Amino acid sequence: MALSRRGRGGRATAGAFWSQVHPVFMLPPLAASLFGAILARDVVLLVATIHVLAMFAAVYTAHVKDGYVDFYVRGEDDGHPLTERGCRVALVASTAVFAGCCLVLYVLVDAVAVALTVPTWLVAYHHAPQLDTNPVTATTGYPLGIALSLLGGFYVQAGTLTAVAVGFALVFLVLLSGIKVIDDAQDYDYDRSIEKRTVAVAVGPGRAYDVAYGLMATALLVVVAFAVARVFPPSVVLAVLAFAAVAVIARRADPTIATMLLIRGSYVFLAVLVASVWFEPLARVW
Structure with missing residues (x-):
């Protein structure tokens, strides 16, 4: 049986499988793993690579399962590059890669590393249709995966968890949950028509914006508070300023543009955090 709905042969099949790689949504979990390592x-390097590969397999699983449910189960999408059998093959393959990575992490690190890694696949696989129908889990699923990726990336290197690692994971969970609320608001009319209860559907678009920016502001204030308490290096305030500038601009945009700006702003936020933690440019003047 064919695996691709867009033609036969190796090239068409490879293209169908590759279509489930969405860089905009895949890069943050991979970057979070590397940030944890930093x-x-x-x-x-070997351990970092294995953990990043595990995160890739988890997010790939989420994309395939989400597309399968939206097209073959709910009938929401107009098409899908993989056949039903192709989706099942892709899920088996990504899960096998993930399981292999967990086995290697168990050998190279310990069971705790596996315990911190496995939940990322569970969140990914159950995002649709279980978690994406509830306002809380629909909002926090992706951010929780990124927070776990950061914690796992840190643990496989350090063999422990510290206040710094847990603090950064918390910040990303809250900040990205705010962005996710706005992202979901793009589909408010459609989600409401099918009774899909995102935050925007549950409380209305206007209040959803308030919730979203409240979450993002809370995350930034937590960063500043941790910096004042010297849990984080003082230079992380530069990341706060960078993201806050993007958020101010996004606040006046429609959900589509706001999401685009905030996602890219989160990349800048992460990049500045990495530089702040690695180089600590303000350490001597704080």
Whole structure:
């Protein structure tokens, strides 16, 4: 049986499988894993690579399962590049890669590393149709995966969890949950028509914006508070200023443009955090 709905042969099949790689949504979990490794300072490249590969497999699983449910189960999408059998093959393959990575992490690190890694696949696989129909889980699923990716990336290097790692994971969970609320608001009319209860559907678009920016403001204030308490290096305030500038502009845009700006702003936020943690440019003047 064919695996691709867009033609036969190896090239068409490979293209169908590759279509489930969405860089905009895949890069943050992979970057979070690497950021966790950087926080640990002494990076073992092999271990970091295995954890990043596990995160890739988890997010790929989410994309395939989400597309399968939206097209073949709910009938929401107009098409899908993979056949039903192709989706099942892709899910088996990505899950096998993920399981292999967990086995290697168990050998190279320990069982705790696996315990921090496995939930990312569970969140990914159950995003649709279980988690994406509730306002809380629909909003926090993706951010929770990124927070777990950061914690796992740190632990596989350090062999422990510290206040710094947990603090950064918390910040990303709250900040990205705010962005997710706005992202979901793009589909308010459609989600409401099918009774899909995102935050925007549950409280209305206007209040959803308030919730979203409240979450993002809370995350930034937590960063500043941790910096004042010297849990985070003082230079992380530069990341706060960078993201706040993007958020001010996005606040006046429609949900589509706001989402685009905020997602890219989160990339800038992460990049500045990495530089702040690695180089600590303000350490001597704080």
